[in-house]
Amino acid sequence: MMSFWKQWTAAVSAPFLTALLLGAAFMGFVAWDQSHWWSTKEDYGFGWLVPAFVGFVVYDRWPRILAALRTCAAPDSPRATGGARWTLGILAYAAMVGGALLFLIGALYRAGAGASYPGTLALSLGTGVLVLPLLFLNTPEPSMLDRTAAPGEVGLFEDARVRLVSLFLFPALVWLVSAPMVSVIENNLSLFMLNRVASVVFFVFDILGMQIEQRGNVLVLPTGEVGVAEACSGIRSFTACLFAGSFLAAVFLDKLWKKIGLVVSAIGFAFFTNLIRSLFLTAWAYNYGPEAIEGKVHDIAGYAVLGLTVIGLLCMLPLFNLTFVSGDNDGDDSESPADAPARGNAS
Numbered sequence: 523m524m525s526f527w528k529q530w531t532a533a534v535s536a537p538f539l540t541a542l543l544l545g546a547a548f549m550g551f552v553a554w555d556q557s558h559w560w561s562t563k564e565d566y567g568f569g570w571l572v573p574a575f576v577g578f579v580v581y582d583r584w585p586r587i588l589a590a591l592r593t594c595a596a597p598d599s600p601r602a603t604g605g606a607r608w609t610l611g612i613l614a615y616a617a618m619v620g621g622a623l624l625f626l627i628g629a630l631y632r633a634g635a636g637a638s639y640p641g642t643l644a645l646s647l648g649t650g651v652l653v654l655p656l657l658f659l660n661t662p663e664p665s666m667l668d669r670t671a672a673p674g675e676v677g678l679f680e681d682a683r684v685r686l687v688s689l690f691l692f693p694a695l696v697w698l699v700s701a702p703m704v705s706v707i708e709n710n711l712s713l714f715m716l717n718r719v720a721s722v723v724f725f726v727f728d729i730l731g732m733q734i735e736q737r738g739n740v741l742v743l744p745t746g747e748v749g750v751a752e753a754c755s756g757i758r759s760f761t762a763c764l765f766a767g768s769f770l771a772a773v774f775l776d777k778l779w780k781k782i783g784l785v786v787s788a789i790g791f792a793f794f795t796n797l798i799r800s801l802f803l804t805a806w807a808y809n810y811g812p813e814a815i816e817g818k819v820h821d822i823a824g825y826a827v828l829g830l831t832v833i834g835l836l837c838m839l840p841l842f843n844l845t846f847v848s849g850d851n852d853g854d855d856s857e858s859p860a861d862a863p864a865r866g867n868a869s
Contacts, residue, residue: 534591541660545653545694548625549576552649552697555628558637559702565758568765569700575769576693582773583689590686595662602681610681614655621652639702646701650694658687692772699765715760715793719800726801732808741804746812748804758824759799763792763831770835780842784835791834795827 534542553573560569580587593599602610625648631641661683679685703711716739724736735742740749767788771781803815803823 534588535595535660535662537660538591538657538662541656545649545656545690548649548653549573549693549697552645552701555632555637555642555645556697556701559642560700563702565761566700566702568762572696572700572765576696579692579769579772580690587686587689590682590689591662594682594686595664597664599664599682600680601683606681610658610684614658617651618655618659621648621650621655624648625652642701643703646697649697653694654687654690657690658683661686692768696765696768696772699761699768711760715796718793719797722797723800723804727804727808734808743804743808743812745808745810748807748812748815759792759796759827759831760789762828763788763795763835766828766832767791767835770839774839775842784838784842787838788831788835791831792827795830795834798830799823799827 556566556569556572559566601607624644628641628644628646628648631638631644635641720736720739720741724734724741727734727741733744740747764785767785771784775781775784803820806819807815
């Protein structure tokens with residue numbers, strides 16, 4: 523056990539390890555607060571997986587974290603110069619103060635009113651904004667920084683400390699996905715999605731020459747009325763698919779634009795599969811009556827939507843991992859040494 527602990531904490535300075543444990547404590551408090559919503563709101567039931575997935579991502583990235591820590595402590599460690607250096611310092615301290623204030627506001631909400639949408643949102647956002655600069659300000663400093671070993675201007679994103687902290691973006695910010703949105707935003711988003719789905723379902727049935735009438739979010743069929751809200755919750759698929767896309771992007775992709783692309787694809791898949799689900803349930807109600815889509819048929823269709831979305835995202839991963847090398851550009855598209863470990867761990 524002791525050798526395992528020494529292996530995991532090798533090259534980790536005491537200040538950074540303390541910051542890491544403190545960040546884990548903040549996330550533990552956020553998980554306890556959000557567990558209320560995971561238990562009471564079906565749309566956020568996937569939240570029970572978040573702590574386990576966060577732990578897995580940190581475990582999976584630990585060799586890269588150790589390598590980034592050694593880079594920060596090296597004499598030739600890349601450090602931002604000029605205006606970028608001052609910008610980094612100001613942003614770090616401002617974010618830490620702002621995150622602490624948000625967390626304090628959320629904690630006061632939790633203590634005074636119990637679980638609440640504003641309190642949970644403040645705790646989740648405050649934790650993410652606080653943990654990242656906390657880690658940044660406690661990265662190991664090189665004992666003797668050799669500027670001659672790293673000549674020229676070093677930009678903000680080339681700073682070794684920024685690259686280290688970027689490995690913790692998913693663990694720190696994923697709690698915003700598993701936290702319920704402010705009720706006004708959630709209700710408006712749900713209403714918008716339901717309106718779009720109802721309109722598309724009506725258009726498809728109408729163009730096929732089937733008897734149908736739309737009254738807001740209610741579709742009038744020959745066998746009765748079907749509310750689109752009964753056939754498709756919208757928000758549940760949106761939040762769950764957003765979380766699945768974020769996790770897969772964090773584990774299997776190395777470039778920022780690829781991660782963003784997969785998350786956007788997850789949102790698109792969520793809407794598309796939700797639409798398929800609504801078409802199927804409406805067709806089922808068209809043939810067997812509105813009461814036939816309740817119970818098992820409704821639930822099976824919902825789980826099938828999530829399954830199809832995850833399968834679709836997994837099928838897209840090889841496309842995002844393709845590397846294109848032109849014939850007249852030998853080696854220009856190769857990975858930098860900092861990116862090389864990412865691909866090794868992701869495969």
